[in-house]
Amino acid sequence: MELFNWKLKEEDLHEYIISAYESKGYKCTNFHDSGASVEGGVDILAEKDNEKIAFCVKIKPIKSDADQLKKFYETPFNKKMYVFVKDPTRPFYDELSNYPKIEILNSKDLDLLFKNTKVEEYLKRYFYSxxxxxxxxxxxxxxxxxxxxxxxxxxxxxxxxxxxxxxxxxxxxxxxxxxxxxxxxxxxxxxxxxxxxxxxxxxxxxxxxxxxxxxxxxxxxxxxxxxxxxxxxxxxxxxxxxxxxxxxxxxxxxxxxxxxxxxxxxxxxxxxxxxxxxxxxxxxxxxxxxxxxxxxxxxxxxxxxxxxxxxxxx
Structure with a gap:
């Protein structure tokens, strides 16, 4: 089955990611919902013990999104995860390659994560697709x-x-x-x-x-x-x-x-x-x-x- 072949919004991805990481015992903050702002374009912060994982979420990163990568890379968190479901444009991908410590979660990675953590809303949409x-x-x-x-x-x-x-x-x-x-x-x-x-x-x-x-x-x-x-x-x-x-x-x-x-x-x-x-x-x-x-x-x-x-x- 083709992954994410439905009308997906970034807010949906936020919900799935938070559900997945909360099931792993992380406390998650959704900065879109909280109204707070974080430098570097962080959308979600997952915290457990001394670990802090920052997520930047896009459906399909484009050239203009590349300008924020340096700020995202410099945020003071243990791990930085860039999340997308559609392949980025070439200019964005070229810029992303300059930051090897930024980890990537693509559609296949997300599918595996959401199934392993049994994210119900994702599974419903997945089968309904x-x-x-x-x-x-x-x-x-x-x-x-x-x-x-x-x-x-x-x-x-x-x-x-x-x-x-x-x-x-x-x-x-x-x-x-x-x-x-x-x-x-x-x-x-x-x-x-x-x-x-x-x-x-x-x-x-x-x-x-x-x-x-x-x-x-x-x-x-x-x-x-x-x-x-x-x-x-x-x-x-x-x-x-x-x-x-x-x-x-x-x-x-x-x-x-x-x-x-x-x-x-x-x-x-x-x-x-x-x-x-x-x-x-x-x-x-x-x-x-x-x-x-x-x-x-x-x-x-x-x-x-x-x-x-x-x-x-x-």
Missing amino acids: HNLFREIEKIIFILHSSKGCKNDNLDVSDFNLLWELKDRVVSFNKSSQTLFDMNNIRFKSVYDDPENKILFELIDHLEECLEYLKEYAERLRVQFEEVKKKNPAILSYFWMVCKPRSNWFELLGPLNDLPSNEIPRRFFHFFFKRMPSSFTYGLLIWILEEMQDVAEGLEDGVDWTLQDILNKEK
């Missing part, structure tokens, strides 16, 4: 963009479309359920992992599971597109039928009056709203469990739509 979630967002976008279409009487070809959609959503739901059932005990039975070896194995395995499900979600999304192309009124009906239901209302209710660019933010919070309050290895299987709930919700939506239409046809 998988393309499986983009497929689900696209499905929601298709539904959202169809919700205003006129609900005319449906004919036989429209019912065939719904049954084809039903086949795809059943495949996605069954695959999600199977993966959850196969992995539930494995993920929840970890009690001793001092070096995080099992953690990284499970993270890799979860990524494989998400990649497997993405293929089913992609086929389902293509079928939703086909339905919209031939008769978007079907999906407008889907939206109308599902919106009041309890397991859909928290997502579709607010989105009904919001623009489509709100879908990623709303779905992220919808997906993680029931996340465990503290990290356990069960959090990883919880992601599969929640995805199964999403798949089941989509199947329920198709069933409700079919049943409601059939009842009206009687």
Whole structure:
């Protein structure tokens, strides 16, 4: 998976770094939040015993940032860490090479740090960046963009479309359920992992599971597109039928009056709203469990739509 492939702000990195170092027993000061200022562009100071680590954080350092390197280097702290997630420009990198005692934390270093220290907000964003979630967002976008279409009487070809959609959503739901059932005990039975070896194995395995499900979600999304192309009124009906239901209302209710660019933010919070309050290895299987709930919700939506239409046809 591509690292940090979401809209990341420096404030997010501050939060992740502080969470990581506090878990190691450091007392951290975020100078952006405190309103204090420190010479040399120090964003975060982590202290433990006699050790003081200064962090300067940038998404992508550019030429103008190089002017501050000398001041950062001269700050009176044991260690200086320059943090970035995107490769610096050549002028900045050339200037940085003049200060070999400034340590670098790049995207790979940060990914390793945040996983080792189990930074929950990072792990949520990391897994949500998988393309499986983009497929689900696209499905929601298709539904959202169809919700205003006129609900005319449906004919036989429209019912065939719904049954084809039903086949795809059943495949996605069954695959999600199977993966959850196969992995539930494995993920929840970890009690001793001092070096995080099992953690990284499970993270890799979860990524494989998400990649497997993405293929089913992609086929389902293509079928939703086909339905919209031939008769978007079907999906407008889907939206109308599902919106009041309890397991859909928290997502579709607010989105009904919001623009489509709100879908990623709303779905992220919808997906993680029931996340465990503290990290356990069960959090990883919880992601599969929640995805199964999403798949089941989509199947329920198709069933409700079919049943409601059939009842009206009687």
